[in-house]
Amino acid sequence: xxxxxxxxxxxxxxxxxxxxxxxxxxxxxxxxxxxxxxxxxxxxxxxxxxxxxxxxxxxxxxxxxxxxxxxxxxxxxxxxxxxxxxxxxxxxxxxxxxxxxxxxxxxxxxxxxxxxxxxxxxxxxxxxxxxxxxxxxxxxxxxxxxxxxxxxxxxxxxxxxxxxxxxxxxxxxxxxxxxxxxxxxxxxxxxxxxxxxxxxxxxxxxxxxxxxxxxxxxxxxxxxxxxxxxxxxxxxxxxxxxxxxxxxxxxxxxxxxxxxxxxxxxxxxxxxxxxxxxxxxxxxxxxxxxx
Ligand code: NGF
Numbered sequence: 388x389x390x391x392x393x394x395x396x397x398x399x400x401x402x403x404x405x406x407x408x409x410x411x412x413x414x415x416x417x418x419x420x421x422x423x424x425x426x427x428x429x430x431x432x433x434x435x436x437x438x439x440x441x442x443x444x445x446x447x448x449x450x451x452x453x454x455x456x457x458x459x460x461x462x463x464x465x466x467x468x469x470x471x472x473x474x475x476x477x478x479x480x481x482x483x484x485x486x487x488x489x490x491x492x493x494x495x496x497x498x499x500x501x502x503x504x505x506x507x508x509x510x511x512x513x514x515x516x517x518x519x520x521x522x523x524x525x526x527x528x529x530x531x532x533x534x535x536x537x538x539x540x541x542x543x544x545x546x547x548x549x550x551x552x553x554x555x556x557x558x559x560x561x562x563x564x565x566x567x568x569x570x571x572x573x574x575x576x577x578x579x580x581x582x583x584x585x586x587x588x589x590x591x592x593x594x595x596x597x598x599x600x601x602x603x604x605x606x607x608x609x610x611x612x613x614x615x616x617x618x619x620x621x622x623x624x625x626x627x628x629x630x631x632x633x634x635x636x637x638x639x640x641x642x643x644x645x646x647x648x649x650x651x652x653x654x655x656x657x658x659x660x661x662x663x664x665x666x667x668x669x670x671x672x673x674x675x676x677x678x
Pocket of ligand 1: 397398432433434435436525553575576577578592593594595629637
């Protein structure tokens with residue numbers, strides 16, 4: 388399987404006000420990421436896509452629309468992880484048949500699964516499909532930690548080819564890089580992209596790249612060329628932007644910013660709340676401050 392690398396937006400989902408999927412909006416989000424952010428790929432069905440609040444058919448619909456819009460212009464990763472492993476197995480086959488370049492699955496969450504159970508989950512999802520799997524490691528939301536030794540056990544299955552590392556433990560990130568130089572390692576926290584790149588990640592997957600993808604690439608490229616001062620200057624501006632966005636509500640603010648850019652990014656899905664007038668006003672100000 389080809390090794391993935393570069394800048395990937397964790398794709399937002401555009402919803403109508405009633406919570407149904409806004410197909411035109413999803414297509415516009417894909418286009419904006421390709422044409423303006425110039426990303427190398429999209430991570431579809433992640434946290435940013437509000438995936439864990441969706442039904443199976445809705446997840447299928449999004450995978451289909453995104454592939455239909457992106458065609459083969461960029462790489463596509465389908466996040467298929469779910470507590471319903473039958474759904475994960477089904478979506479793994481569905482996305483593979485659509486031509487997705489890789490699968491990814493969040494570690495199973497909520498219940499306290501043993502590592503043996505986590506390992507079996509990954510091996511089961513990937514078992515009957517001709518595709519690769521990127522482990523989605525996000526301990527601050529799932530409560531699931533994976534040690535270097537345990538990553539080694541997962542990688543004993545050669546179809547498990549990488550990790551999306553959304554964690555602040557840069558000691559573990561460095562140990563991972565040293566232990567598994569051939570595995571695709573993606574940084575998951577946009578605000579720590581520079582240090583992650585210095586530690587040798589192959590790319591980054593981020594929510595804020597939907598809006599701030601151009602700066603994300605500058606940080607990545609400067610850091611890889613050893614131009615740390617230049618990279619840090621861009622990281623500072625990026626983190627001013629991210630701090631403002633987080634304070635105002637992450638996904639909603641990104642969507643309102645995109646609306647300012649002419650993209651029909653729509654609403655968030657309940658239980659996420661509606662936009663207040665104040666939130667909309669702040670988000671517009673944030674957009675015009677940085678873009
Ligand atoms: O949104 C989250 C989770 N994390 C994303 C990123 O790891 C993508 C990160 O970009 C992702 O997890 C996904 O969509 O599956 C942050 O939003 C960003 O660094 C701001 O903190 O909270």
